[in-house]
Amino acid sequence: MNSILSVVPIEYYLGLSVILFTIGVMGVLFRRNAIIVFMCIELMLNAVNLLLTAFSTLHGEAGGQVMVFFIMAVAAAEVAVGLAILVMIYNNLRTVDIKEMNKLKW
Amino acid sequence: MLLHNWGSLFIAECSISFAVHIIVYAGAIMVLFLFTLMFINLNKELEPHKTNLVKVAATIVAGTLLLVMVSTVTNTGNVLPSQVSQNDVGTVAVLGKKLYSDYVLPFELTSILLLAAMVGAVMIGKKNTD
Amino acid sequence: MHQFIWLIPILPLVGFILIGILNKRLPIQWSGGIASAAVFLSFLISLGVFKEVQMENFVPERIVLFNWISAGNLNIDFAFLIDQLSAIMLLVVTGVGFLIHIYSIGYMHHETDHPRFFSYLNLFIFFMLLLVMGSNYIVMFAGWEGVGLCSYLLIGFWFKNTEYNNAAKKAFIMNRIGDLGFLLGVFLIFMTFGTVSFKEVFEGAKQFSSNDPTITAICILLFIGAIGKSAQLPLYTWLPDAMAGPTPVSALIHAATMVTAGIYMVVRSNVLFALSPYASEIIAIVGLATAFFAATIGLKQNDIKKVLAYSTVSQLGYMFVALGVGAYDTALFHVITHAFFKALLFLGAGSVIHAMSGEQDIRRMGALKGKLPITHLTFLIGTLAIAGIPPLAGFFSKDEILAVAHEHSLPIFTLLSITSVLTAVYMFRLYWLVFYGNFRGTEHQRTHLHESPYSMTIPLMVLAILSTVGGFIGMPEIFHAPHLLKEFLQPIIWKSAAQHPSHTFEYALISVSIVALIIIVYATYHTYVKRGQLPEEDQDIPAGLPKLLTNKYYVDEIYNTLITRPLDYMSGFFSTYIEKGFIDKIVNGTGPALQGLSGVLRFAQTGNIGGYVFSMVVGIIAILLLTLIVY
Numbered sequence: 001m002n003s004i005l006s007v008v009p010i011e012y013y014l015g016l017s018v019i020l021f022t023i024g025v026m027g028v029l030f031r032r033n034a035i036i037v038f039m040c041i042e043l044m045l046n047a048v049n050l051l052l053t054a055f056s057t058l059h060g061e062a063g064g065q066v067m068v069f070f071i072m073a074v075a076a077a078e079v080a081v082g083l084a085i086l087v088m089i090y091n092n093l094r095t096v097d098i099k100e101m102n103k104l105k106w
Numbered sequence: 107m108l109l110h111n112w113g114s115l116f117i118a119e120c121s122i123s124f125a126v127h128i129i130v131y132a133g134a135i136m137v138l139f140l141f142t143l144m145f146i147n148l149n150k151e152l153e154p155h156k157t158n159l160v161k162v163a164a165t166i167v168a169g170t171l172l173l174v175m176v177s178t179v180t181n182t183g184n185v186l187p188s189q190v191s192q193n194d195v196g197t198v199a200v201l202g203k204k205l206y207s208d209y210v211l212p213f214e215l216t217s218i219l220l221l222a223a224m225v226g227a228v229m230i231g232k233k234n235t236d
Numbered sequence: 237m238h239q240f241i242w243l244i245p246i247l248p249l250v251g252f253i254l255i256g257i258l259n260k261r262l263p264i265q266w267s268g269g270i271a272s273a274a275v276f277l278s279f280l281i282s283l284g285v286f287k288e289v290q291m292e293n294f295v296p297e298r299i300v301l302f303n304w305i306s307a308g309n310l311n312i313d314f315a316f317l318i319d320q321l322s323a324i325m326l327l328v329v330t331g332v333g334f335l336i337h338i339y340s341i342g343y344m345h346h347e348t349d350h351p352r353f354f355s356y357l358n359l360f361i362f363f364m365l366l367l368v369m370g371s372n373y374i375v376m377f378a379g380w381e382g383v384g385l386c387s388y389l390l391i392g393f394w395f396k397n398t399e400y401n402n403a404a405k406k407a408f409i410m411n412r413i414g415d416l417g418f419l420l421g422v423f424l425i426f427m428t429f430g431t432v433s434f435k436e437v438f439e440g441a442k443q444f445s446s447n448d449p450t451i452t453a454i455c456i457l458l459f460i461g462a463i464g465k466s467a468q469l470p471l472y473t474w475l476p477d478a479m480a481g482p483t484p485v486s487a488l489i490h491a492a493t494m495v496t497a498g499i500y501m502v503v504r505s506n507v508l509f510a511l512s513p514y515a516s517e518i519i520a521i522v523g524l525a526t527a528f529f530a531a532t533i534g535l536k537q538n539d540i541k542k543v544l545a546y547s548t549v550s551q552l553g554y555m556f557v558a559l560g561v562g563a564y565d566t567a568l569f570h571v572i573t574h575a576f577f578k579a580l581l582f583l584g585a586g587s588v589i590h591a592m593s594g595e596q597d598i599r600r601m602g603a604l605k606g607k608l609p610i611t612h613l614t615f616l617i618g619t620l621a622i623a624g625i626p627p628l629a630g631f632f633s634k635d636e637i638l639a640v641a642h643e644h645s646l647p648i649f650t651l652l653s654i655t656s657v658l659t660a661v662y663m664f665r666l667y668w669l670v671f672y673g674n675f676r677g678t679e680h681q682r683t684h685l686h687e688s689p690y691s692m693t694i695p696l697m698v699l700a701i702l703s704t705v706g707g708f709i710g711m712p713e714i715f716h717a718p719h720l721l722k723e724f725l726q727p728i729i730w731k732s733a734a735q736h737p738s739h740t741f742e743y744a745l746i747s748v749s750i751v752a753l754i755i756i757v758y759a760t761y762h763t764y765v766k767r768g769q770l771p772e773e774d775q776d777i778p779a780g781l782p783k784l785l786t787n788k789y790y791v792d793e794i795y796n797t798l799i800t801r802p803l804d805y806m807s808g809f810f811s812t813y814i815e816k817g818f819i820d821k822i823v824n825g826t827g828p829a830l831q832g833l834s835g836v837l838r839f840a841q842t843g844n845i846g847g848y849v850f851s852m853v854v855g856i857i858a859i860l861l862l863t864l865i866v867y
Binding site for chain 2: 014015021029030035038039042049062065066069072073075076077078080081083084085086087088090096
Binding site: 160163164167168170171174175177178181 | 846850853854856857860861863864
């Protein structure tokens with residue numbers, strides 16, 4: 001069976017992942033809105049997912065895809081809990097600015 | 107961005123990952139985000155921006171990260187197999203067998219994790235009654 | 237009888253556990269009854285065993301209970317050895333032990349802590365039986381340590397008194413010094429022979445030549461153990477202090493049984509000791525020095541139990557002289573007779589103390605003859621026996637020791653004879669001062685005087701009979717009676733040096749000792765009774781040699797100055813400077829130092845999430861850069 005990887009080389013996937021990951025990092029660093037930060041974290045996770053899938057296909061090893069599967073499960077759980085916390089914070093502070101969430105310090 | 111990802115997955119012939127990805131992200135996570143956004147009712151005034159200094163620093167740092175990652179990738183040398191594997195790994199059958207044989211314990215644990223996350227989210231999101 | 241042998245030590249152990257667990261829930265007199273019954277049953281079985289051992293075709297038997305220790309080529313069975321020696325020791329331990337149990341019921345009747353006392357006594361009997369029945373050095377050592385423990389527990393029986401506790405600790409520590417020697421000896425035995433079982437060790441030892449250095453080292457190490465346990469110079473000081481325990485304990489542990497463990501051990505290992513004339517010579521000299529030294533101290537002691545304690549030390553010295561000159565059967569003979577008459581004397585002393593409401597100073601006694609007729613009579617028999625008046629038990633065993641000592645060397649014999657004279661002097665001094673003359677106690681004590689109950693006097697009478705006839709098991713040749721003990725012990729003594737002394741010498745020895753004794757009796761009577769009052773030197777603080785003797789040659793003080801004080805200083809130094817000044821400072825300083833450091837570091841925790849993310853990303857970059865540089 002002809003793999004798509006022989007048409008689109010693995011280096012392209014690598015590059016795309018790196019760019020996606022960097023965009024995620026920049027989003028986290030730039031924005032102060034907690035929801036956006038969350039989304040950027042998802043983006044970084046997906047960059048990794050993409051890379052895992054690509055390498056899994058390249059090596060013919062299903063383990064990488066299984067890992068993707070688990071990452072997705074964990075991401076779903078994390079988003080559920082994280083957003084619940086966020087809603088709670090908004091209810092109490094009337095804001096989702098991470099600058100305001102600084103009660104937990106020395 | 108998500109479309110991008112799906113496209114890539116589709117091209118990479120990972121049918122199962124593709125399907126799961128669409129279901130989880132479009133069906134679950136995105137909906138959650140939307141719900142939250144509706145709850146929180148964001149508008150322009152509520153979206154503060156960081157100072158210019160921070161922005162510059164963040165750009166530098168993110169740029170450095172990009173550079174470092176790229177150089178790491180290029181520096182790794184030729185560890186990739188010259189021949190693309192002909193194994194068909196992306197199909198439902200292969201992945202399902204894998205999940206229910208080698209990874210059955212983590213798989214079951216994942217279900218517990220999801221249950222715990224669900225209960226936790228409900229508990230946290232509940233209005234304080236006392 | 238064989239199937240019951242394991243019961244001999246188990247019965248007292250069961251008694252110990254039973255009394256120990258039920259404790260105060262038992263009716264007040266039961267604990268004594270249970271304890272005595274357990275020992276009595278052991279005694280009956282021992283009698284049966286003894287009968288069997290006496291048979292013509294008896295071969296020493298090894299009874300393996302279970303495999304105890306098994307590691308590498310070390311294989312130790314928990315096994316008992318039944319032969320002539322252990323059979324006779326079994327009889328002595330359980331027999332005398334039983335009598336003393338009975339006596340204790342009477343002696344301790346006003347004591348509230350009955351169960352504890354009797355459970356300890358039973359435990360002691362158990363360990364003592366383990367000691368004499370063990371078929372290898374390890375089982376013997378278990379018993380050896382066990383009796384030491386019980387000795388400690390019983391000396392400190394009245395634990396509310398600090399002085400008694402100190403005496404108990406002293407006994408324990410002194411014994412420990414000896415035990416270390418014993419243990420090293422056992423290690424050396426294992427290294428040399430690859431086994432610790434008596435049978436194999438002795439068979440292996442017979443291949444060695446005389447005065448082999450390894451054997452000599454083993455013998456000396458074992459003898460160090462015996463020095464501790466049997467209170468020889470220089471470790472004897474614990475025994476007089478051990479008199480702090482209840483009197484039956486002094487009789488059982490510190491006169492009749494435990495202190496003879498060292499002698500038993502040497503007799504048991506006679507094959508080894510016979511191979512090492514050099515070690516034997518040391519034993520003889522140490523024994524002789526102890527016998528003489530302790531006898532001189534005994535002359536000037538005023539505590540009735542202390543006199544007997546020093547007498548015990550001195551008699552143990554006698555036995556070691558016999559061991560040293562190679563007369564192992566003779567030493568055991570003296571062990572047996574000494575167990576009888578010294579237990580009798582101690583129990584008699586206990587009866588006197590009981591009657592005098594706890595008074596132990598012989599200067600405050602006197603004229604007890606009429607008030608305590610049975611005690612007086614039995615005590616007299618004991619005194620005559622230890623002084624060596626024929627035909628009482630002590631005479632035969634002591635004369636035999638003197639005879640073998642004479643065979644060996646004249647100086648030893650001379651000094652031993654002088655010691656024997658001293659023994660008679662201090663014993664009669666004790667006897668006259670306690671039972672004759674005027675009563676010197678308080679009025680309250682006088683009205684309180686009474687003969688002890690039957691539970692105390694019956695053991696006294698039995699022991700008195702034994703002290704009278706006990707010597708007949710080892711008659712000298714001139715009486716044309718068989719030396720029963722010597723014949724009985726024939727199989728277990730490898731090379732006995734004891735030869736039959738010439739008849740002339742025997743006659744001379746007997747007649748001289750009788751004449752000397754008559755003179756001593758008369759002279760002491762004259763000094764202590766006829767004058768009607770205490771000799772001045774006993775009343776006031778004496779000077780010169782008597783003062784030296786009263787203060788026991790200041791040995792305790794010397795030990796204090798030479799060993800205890802420097803140790804105290806050293807530990808004081810380590811405590812204040814090393815421990816408090818150095819180690820404690822480090823340990824205590826760690827806390828404040830960390831607190832200060834974290835007090836500074838915690839300001840990095842700003843609560844600004846953006847900052848955290850920022851530093852995290854920087855960190856990731858750093859890690860990636862590091863991998864880039866390294867690979």
